[in-house]
Amino acid sequence: MLDNIKLGQYLHGDSWYYRLDPRAKLVMTTFFVVIIFMANNWITYLGATIFTLLIIFTSGVSLKFFYRSIRPIFFLIMLTFVLNLILYRTGEHFPPLTINISKVLVTGYGIFIILLIFLRIFKVIDKYISGKIFKISLLIIIIINVVIAYLFKNEQFIWSFNWIIYKGAVINGGFVILRLVLIISFSSLLTFTTKPTELTLAIEHVLAPLKIIKFPVSELALMISIALRFIPTLLEETQKILKAQTSRGADLTEGNLKEKVIQIISLLIPMFIISFKRAEDLANAMEARGYVPGKKRTSYRILKWRLRDTLYVTSFVLLTVYFIYFRYLWK
Amino acid sequence: MKTNRTVLIIVEIAILSSLSLVLDYLANFTTGSLFVSGGSISIAMVPIMLIGFRRGIIAGIASGFIVGVIQVIYGGHILEFFQYIFDYPLAYTVVGLAGVFIYLNKKKINGPTIVLGSIFAGLLRYLSHILAGIIFWSEYVPAEFMFLNNRMTGFNAYTWSIFYNGLYMIPSIIVSSIVLYFLFKYAKQLFIVNDK
Numbered sequence: 001m002l003d004n005i006k007l008g009q010y011l012h013g014d015s016w017y018y019r020l021d022p023r024a025k026l027v028m029t030t031f032f033v034v035i036i037f038m039a040n041n042w043i044t045y046l047g048a049t050i051f052t053l054l055i056i057f058t059s060g061v062s063l064k065f066f067y068r069s070i071r072p073i074f075f076l077i078m079l080t081f082v083l084n085l086i087l088y089r090t091g092e093h094f095p096p097l098t099i100n101i102s103k104v105l106v107t108g109y110g111i112f113i114i115l116l117i118f119l120r121i122f123k124v125i126d127k128y129i130s131g132k133i134f135k136i137s138l139l140i141i142i143i144i145n146v147v148i149a150y151l152f153k154n155e156q157f158i159w160s161f162n163w164i165i166y167k168g169a170v171i172n173g174g175f176v177i178l179r180l181v182l183i184i185s186f187s188s189l190l191t192f193t194t195k196p197t198e199l200t201l202a203i204e205h206v207l208a209p210l211k212i213i214k215f216p217v218s219e220l221a222l223m224i225s226i227a228l229r230f231i232p233t234l235l236e237e238t239q240k241i242l243k244a245q246t247s248r249g250a251d252l253t254e255g256n257l258k259e260k261v262i263q264i265i266s267l268l269i270p271m272f273i274i275s276f277k278r279a280e281d282l283a284n285a286m287e288a289r290g291y292v293p294g295k296k297r298t299s300y301r302i303l304k305w306r307l308r309d310t311l312y313v314t315s316f317v318l319l320t321v322y323f324i325y326f327r328y329l330w331k
Numbered sequence: 332m333k334t335n336r337t338v339l340i341i342v343e344i345a346i347l348s349s350l351s352l353v354l355d356y357l358a359n360f361t362t363g364s365l366f367v368s369g370g371s372i373s374i375a376m377v378p379i380m381l382i383g384f385r386r387g388i389i390a391g392i393a394s395g396f397i398v399g400v401i402q403v404i405y406g407g408h409i410l411e412f413f414q415y416i417f418d419y420p421l422a423y424t425v426v427g428l429a430g431v432f433i434y435l436n437k438k439k440i441n442g443p444t445i446v447l448g449s450i451f452a453g454l455l456r457y458l459s460h461i462l463a464g465i466i467f468w469s470e471y472v473p474a475e476f477m478f479l480n481n482r483m484t485g486f487n488a489y490t491w492s493i494f495y496n497g498l499y500m501i502p503s504i505i506v507s508s509i510v511l512y513f514l515f516k517y518a519k520q521l522f523i524v525n526d527k
Contacts, residue, residue, distance in 0.1 A: 187409040230349040231349045272378075276521070279347075
């Protein structure tokens with residue numbers, strides 16, 4: 001059950017983007033997410049798209065991974081597009097789309113939906129409607145439409161209206177989709193190419209100015225590193241306890257809410273006890289090796305700022321200048 | 332053996348944060364696919380709240396912040412800058428405030444404190460997700476608009492965000508507070524530290 005959990009999104013590889021300083025990557029990705037909102041016309045979006053595509057194609061990460069990170073939010077992206085189609089109402093528009101609803105049509109769909117529900121109830125269709133059923137349903141709906149349109153030409157409509165789609169709506173919706181895809185791709189690229197430990201180090205460096213107000217930045221970074229290190233260990237422990245409790249007859253997937261809560265607790269109590277025990281051991285080990293909170297520590301990994309990082313940052317400055325020029329000055 | 336309390340607290344915060352993430356992965360296995368734009372019914376809040384009760388709110392907040400940051404490092408759904416801040420680091424950080432009721436109860440832990448504290452912290456996280464949703468959606472959905480000659484009111488960023496986030500947050504809050512209550516009932520030693 002737990003064997004195929006993938007922790008994080010890091011993909012092994014090597015390219016100029018992998019070798020960049022994690023600080024540069026982290027700060028510039030955040031910067032990109034902010035400045036992309038400056039783009040407002042086709043030329044700024046074109047610039048942003050070419051910029052992102054250039055980085056993605058030279059980063060050595062296969063496109064299918066970007067597709068995988070966009071897929072879970074596909075529904076959300078389409079929803080924003082549809083909302084744009086509905087809400088945007090200025091400027092030129094396409095010929096109106098006439099939607100007519102008649103009594104026969106409503107009855108036809110009603111029968112079809114009831115049929116589907118019956119098939120579900122009598123377990124003819126699987127618990128979850130599969131892709132095949134969905135496609136067949138769409139086909140049947142189209143057939144119903146055509147048949148009704150042919151047979152009942154003279155039927156009175158009970159509801160008829162024109163849906164006007166504005167040209168601006170399609171363009172605007174397109175921009176919104178593009179912006180979301182660019183943001184998701186850019187932020188995924190960061191987690192694809194940077195190890196969690198490197199990112200932690202980068203966060204420590206980025207938050208370093210907070211040390212002035214006595215914010216425990218290095219302790220926080222240490223805690224993040226320990227937490228990252230213990231995730232696989234605790235997953236393994238959880239698996240062991242799950243197996244042990246299953247062998248005693250507990251089943252996390254069965255039972256009502258009360259039984260489930262009791263089973264969760266039978267999993268959690270040993271987990272917490274193990275965690276606190278490990279914490280004590282680790283604290284002792286750290287003290288034995290001379291760890292004193294608040295004292296200056298040296299790091300095993302030392303980040304080095306190179307020419308390529310400066311060039312990378314410069315490219316973002318140029319992109320910002322490009323955005324400002326084509327947004328405010330270009331007519 | 333006498334252990335330096337600060338080091339022990341640091342390590343406990345770290346390990347319980349990682350336990351919280353582990354529980355979150357387990358939950359994603361069972362309910363993750365139900366929710367299109369992130370979020371799942373999970374007991375990931377339980378360890379953060381527990382450290383909040385055990386070591387006080389500062390430890391709880393630190394633990395929540397770490398969980399939020401690691402969610403960021405491992406890659407979450409990023410759509411907009413402020414949506415990201417509200418959906419990840421801030422949403423988990425406020426969970427650490429569960430321990431706040433102990434201070435009102437003369438530093439004594441009992442059943443009602445735990446249930447109240449966990450519901451309070453859970454609602455704060457819910458609020459943070461709602462704000463994130465409003466920040467993202469208010470750009471696309473005005474409070475009132477015309478659709479096919481009908482005036483549409485009520486379907487706006489606020490209702491959508493409250494509804495969508497409520498779908499997984501309310502069950503999560505209920506389950507977390509029940510689990511914490513029973514944990515306290517059966518294993519008090521987890522909540523009360525006895526340092527010699």
